[in-house]
Amino acid sequence: MSRWDLFVRNIQQDLKLFVFILALLCIMRIAFIVGLHSYLSAQATISDIFNALFFGLRLSLKSADVVVLFSFVFCTLLSVIFRTEKLEKVRMVLGSIYVSLLVLLFHVRIPFYKEFHTGFNQLIFNTVRDDIGALLYTLVIDYYLPVLLASAAVSSYLVCRSLRKILNTVTVAPAQFPFAGQKVAFRVAIIASLSIFMVFTRFGGSLTYAHSLHWENSAISKDDFLNEAIIDDIQALYRAYSIQERIRQGANMKVDAASIRSYTTIIQGSELISNEVDETFIRHAQGARIPKPKHIFIIMGESFAQWPLFEQFGSLHLADGMKSIISRGNACYVPAFVPNGAFTPMAVTAVVSGLSDVSLYPNYHLESYKEPYATAIAPQFKKLGYKTNFWYAGMSSWERIKDFTMAQGFDNFYGDEDFPHETGNVWGSDDRYLFDAVLSTINNDTPTLNVILTVSNHAPYSVDLVREGFDESAVTAALPGEVQGDKDLVKRLGHYWYTDQQISRFVWEMQQKNPESLIVVTGDHADRTNISKTPTIFERYTIPLVLFGQGITRQTIPANTAGSHINIAPTLLELIAPPGFAYYSLGPSLTRGSALGFSHNVWITPDAIGRLPVGSAEAFDGTAKALDNKEVLQQTIDVMRALSWWRIEKGKMLNFIAGGNRNG
Structure with a gap:
């Protein structure tokens, strides 16, 4: 067989592989939509679904092209160069590996979406830092991992057999021409068509970059579920990698020393002339607003979302305890409040370090172990005479939580190995025993600041609810x-x-036991469990913030206030610190009024909420809302993230001198 004949035959085989992979991706997209159709919003139409399928097909051209590129290089081209048919098996091996990966990813994507309401994104990088043993246990118990893997294995086998049959079908011999000119023209046409095809697939169904489709511009639907369905698993993994790299490199933040100095104007009202970025965060207390508490408790409830507090869910009686606290005269409730990120570590790092989430994971970052950040909560409360304790219902090794909190200035750390408990699971003890341990340990000899992190409201959901008195039937x-x-x-x-x-x-x-205590209750994150498969942004992402104790009133924090985890420490400091007390904080105190809170993917103001980047907005009831100050909101968020990124990644020095600057 001539080299040209080999080339034409292999091109046909590559085309078969491409069509097979593309068809598989489209079938999986349809299966995803059908299998999880309950997540479709009520406004979604048949037209929306067909549009999602069409744009998904376009985007999957790129994903199908990935394996075909390898096949073209390592099978087609090498076959022509060495004039051999023995490399046919390479294509089958590559195809089998790829389809097996697609099948496995599809099986994993279903429970992933059910849990996080998104396809694969940059948050998957947190998995390798989690407690792998506990994670595997949860996957086995709650998501039937052995069954999932068995199903993926059987499905992969069947799909690979189908691929083999497709590749074993006959190919068409190239046309023969009597004249040399015709032969050359035909070959040029084949190669030109192949080149155009490569460009067409590379740009997602377009011949120009200007009209190309990629994960960043594929959200053509108003339905979040359909937008995730458009992005196949290969593109979702690429999205995760891309976002992670952008965050790692500080992309879109303009993070250089000169910019950091100018950012101080937005935070402090004047430019920074010092060489230390920490000077950006300095503030001065206006004077104590409540009697100095003997003990302060910041409770972060695992997955303690806000929506059960809403009136429309009152008949479920899930949050009667918190409602009773909020109803007291010595309580203050802030409903416009969002977490720092999507996972518990982001909440911990925000409360402990005072810095916003930029996916740098301070609990694993070298800078966090050199010395406490200036914005860290523990050292600042030590200056006010408090002994600082961190209480966690789980294991001290999880996410380096003990190492991180101690490095950031806490005097003591208590994990589930430090107190008795009769029940629990791989993530830690039941919350009852955590709170019993705190209650039995706290005394009036020494003022304390205590951060308490619970675990029970987390898979595998193993609490004996019958014994605890939960009325399942009601x-x-x-x-x-x-x-x-x-x-x-x-x-x-x-x-x-x-x-x-x-x-x-x-x-x-x-x-x-101690009426002079001040207690703060919030959640680490929401977005795990909702009654509706299509909740409003406010229902899906917000967490409560409740302050309770001596001197607290409903007016302690202004009504028109919004915030997030980075606002907790400065709020407490402004409540109890003497006038002029110097403290460091990225976020402002809620007592002074705060018009903005933000997490990794949403922002909130006192009367509106939306996704990042700042664009469209919703009122808290889910209706569309006009937004006039989107540029200001986005700039404020960008600045706070840039400052956090620099402090974690670069340290506290800016590497410039007054009167001039050098990029850091």
Whole structure:
């Protein structure tokens, strides 16, 4: 067989592989939409679904092209160069590996979406830092990992057999021409067509970059679920990698020493002339607003979302404990509040370090272990005479939480190995025993600041709810009819109820034991469990912030206030510190009024919420809302993230001198 004949034959085989992979991706997209159709919003139409399928097909041209490129290089070209047919097996091996990967990713994507309401994104990079043993246990118990893997293996085998059959079908011999000119023209046409095809697939169904489709501009639907369906798993992994790299490099932040100096104007009102970025964060307290508490407690409830507090979900009685606390005259409630990020580590790092999430994971970053950040909470409360303790219901090795908190100035760390507990799971003890340990340890000899992190409202959801008194039948009856049969949902709701019960029990018992205490209750994140498959942004992402204790009133924090985890420390400092007390904070105190809170993917103001980057906005009831100051909001968020990024990645020095600058 001539080299040209080999080339034409191999091109046909590559085309078969391409069509097979593309068809598989499209079938998986349809299966994803059908299997999880309950996540479609009520406004989604058949036209929206077909548009999603069409744009998904375009985007998957790029994903199918990935393996075909390898096949073209290592099979087609090498076959022509060495004039051999023995490399045919390479194509089958490459194709089999790729389709097996696609099948496995599809099987994983279903539970991933159910849990996080998104396809694969940059948050998957946190997985390798998590407790792998506990994570595997959760996957086995809650997501039937052995069954999932077995299904993926069987499906992969069947799909690979189908691929083999397709590749074994006959190919068409190239046309023969009597004249040399015709032969040359035909070959030029084939090569030109091949080149155009490569460009067309590379640009996602376009011949120019200006009209290309990629993951960044593929969100053509108003339905979040359909937008995720458009992005196949290969493109989702590429999205995760791209975002992670941009964050790592500080892309779109203009993070250089000169910019950091100018950013101070936005935070402080004047340019920074010092060589230390920490000077950007310095503030001075206006004077104590409440009697100095003997003990301060910051409770972060695992997955303690805000929506159970809303009136429309009152019949479920999931948050009666928190509602009772909020109703007291010595309580203050901030509903316009979002977490620092999507996972517990982001909440911990924000409260402990005072810096916003930029996916640098300070708990693993070298800079965090040199000395406490100036914005860290523990050293600043030590200056006010408090001993600082971190309490965690889980293991001290998780996410280096003990190492990180101690490096950031906490005097003591207590994990589940430090207190007795009869029940729990691989993530830690049941919350009851955590709060019992705190109650039994706190005394009036020394003022303390205590950060408390719970774990029970987390898969594998193993609390004995019957023993704890959870009325499953009453909650089931109060649910909408379409989800009353969802046992997993009821179990999750029961664990939220349990967390609420344990937190409120602790609040009342601590008030009795030490009425001079100040207690702050919030969540580490939301976005795990909702009644609706299409919740509003406010329902899906917000967490509560409640202050309770002596001297607190409903007016302690102005009504028109919004914030996030980075606002907690400065708020407490402004409540108790003497006038002129110098402290360091990225976020402003809520007592002074704060017009903005933000997390890794949403922003919130006192009357609106939206996704990042700042664009369209929703009122808290989910209706569209006009937004006049989007540029200001985006600039403020960018500045705070840039300052956090620099402090974690570059350190506290700016590497410039007054009167001139050098890029750091």
